[in-house]
Amino acid sequence: MLIVMNPKATAQQVDEVVKFIEHKGFQTHISRGDVHTVIGAVGDKTIDMRDVEIMDGVDNIIKISTSYKLASRTFKPDDTVVDVKGVKFGGGYCGMIAGPCTIESYEQMDETAKVLAQTGVRVLRGGAFKPRTSPYSFQGLGEEGLKIIREVADKYNMVVASEVMEISQIDLFVKYADILQVGARNMQNFNLLRELSYVKKPIILKRGLSSTIDEWLMSAEYLLSDGNGDVILCERGIRTFERATRNTLDISAIPVVQKLSHLPIIVDPSHGTGLRDKVLPMSRAAAAAGADGIMVEVHHSPSNALCDGPQSLYPQDYDKLFNDIKVMLPLVGKQIN
Ligand code: PEP
Ligand code: MN
Numbered sequence: 001m002l003i004v005m006n007p008k009a010t011a012q013q014v015d016e017v018v019k020f021i022e023h024k025g026f027q028t029h030i031s032r033g034d035v036h037t038v039i040g041a042v043g044d045k046t047i048d049m050r051d052v053e054i055m056d057g058v059d060n061i062i063k064i065s066t067s068y069k070l071a072s073r074t075f076k077p078d079d080t081v082v083d084v085k086g087v088k089f090g091g092g093y094c095g096m097i098a099g100p101c102t103i104e105s106y107e108q109m110d111e112t113a114k115v116l117a118q119t120g121v122r123v124l125r126g127g128a129f130k131p132r133t134s135p136y137s138f139q140g141l142g143e144e145g146l147k148i149i150r151e152v153a154d155k156y157n158m159v160v161a162s163e164v165m166e167i168s169q170i171d172l173f174v175k176y177a178d179i180l181q182v183g184a185r186n187m188q189n190f191n192l193l194r195e196l197s198y199v200k201k202p203i204i205l206k207r208g209l210s211s212t213i214d215e216w217l218m219s220a221e222y223l224l225s226d227g228n229g230d231v232i233l234c235e236r237g238i239r240t241f242e243r244a245t246r247n248t249l250d251i252s253a254i255p256v257v258q259k260l261s262h263l264p265i266i267v268d269p270s271h272g273t274g275l276r277d278k279v280l281p282m283s284r285a286a287a288a289a290g291a292d293g294i295m296v297e298v299h300h301s302p303s304n305a306l307c308d309g310p311q312s313l314y315p316q317d318y319d320k321l322f323n324d325i326k327v328m329l330p331l332v333g334k335q336i337n
Pocket of ligand 2: 101102271297307308
C-alpha cells in the first residue's frame, strides 16, 4: 500500500500516519519527492484503508497488486541515481563497466585495466568466484583475485565490480569491492539477497536466465527491504528457443523496467549474445533504448582467456564502443559521468 500525502501535509501529519501504520504491524519507508511525500507500507497485515484515508494530510491511497513496492515507480516517482565514487548510473547518466569475465593474474588485469582507463572507463569488472556451469571449469582465484582487482583498480583510479556468490563471502566483498554483483543464477537466492540488503554498497542484480521482469523486480525488493537503496538492475539476456546467440538480449526490458521502477537498468551485451561481433551493435541498441549503463567483457588476449573469450572484446574494439556510445548518448538525453 502506498499512502500519498497532500503537498501541504506537515511533518507532524506524516509522522502520525507512519506511527499509525507501524502500530498496525507494517514496515514503513518514506519517499520525499519535490511535491509529494509517499509512505510505503510493507507487510502482510490487513487494514481497513478508510482508517488511513481519513487521517489529516492524506491525499490518497494506492493499493499495489504487485508484490514489489519499494522498487516501484509509484513509490518513488523520480529516477534513482546510483553514485559509485563519482560514477553515476540512472537519471541522465549512463555508467560504463568493463573488464574480463574472470580475474586470472595480476598481469592480465593490469594489461586490460591500463587500456580501459585510457579509454575513460572508471568501473573495472572481474570475477573472483565464478558460477561455472561445469564443476570442471576454472572456478576463479577467490580472495587472491579480489586482492588483484583492488590493487589494479586503485592503480588506475577505478572502482571494482565483482560477483558475490554466497553469504559467507559477503565480508570479503565488503573489504575489496565497491559494487557487489549478484549473478543471473543467484537472482532468486533469497537468503543471499536478504543478507545483501544490510550491506551499504551498491549492488548489481542480474536478471535470471528464465526470469520474468516481475520476478526480477521482486528480487530487487528483497535488496531494498532493509535499507540498501543502491540497486542497479542488469539485463543480460534470457533463455529462449533461439540458439543463434547464447541468450536473447531483451532490449525491450529497458523501457519496460523504466516505466515500472525507479531503479537504474544497465545492459550486459557480452552474456546477452555470447559473441564478440554482436557486442558493439547490441551496446548501441542498449544506449539508443535509454540504458542507464553498459557492462562489457574485455580481455587483453581473448583467445587465451580462461572464461568467455569468444564474447570478450579486444581493448581496442572497446575503445570504439565507448566512443560510439559517448556520441549517441546526447540523443537520448544522457551522458557518461
Ligand atoms: C558475469 O557477469 O561474470 C556472469 C557470470 O554473468 P551472468 O550471471 O549474467 O551469467
Ligand atoms: Mn562471463
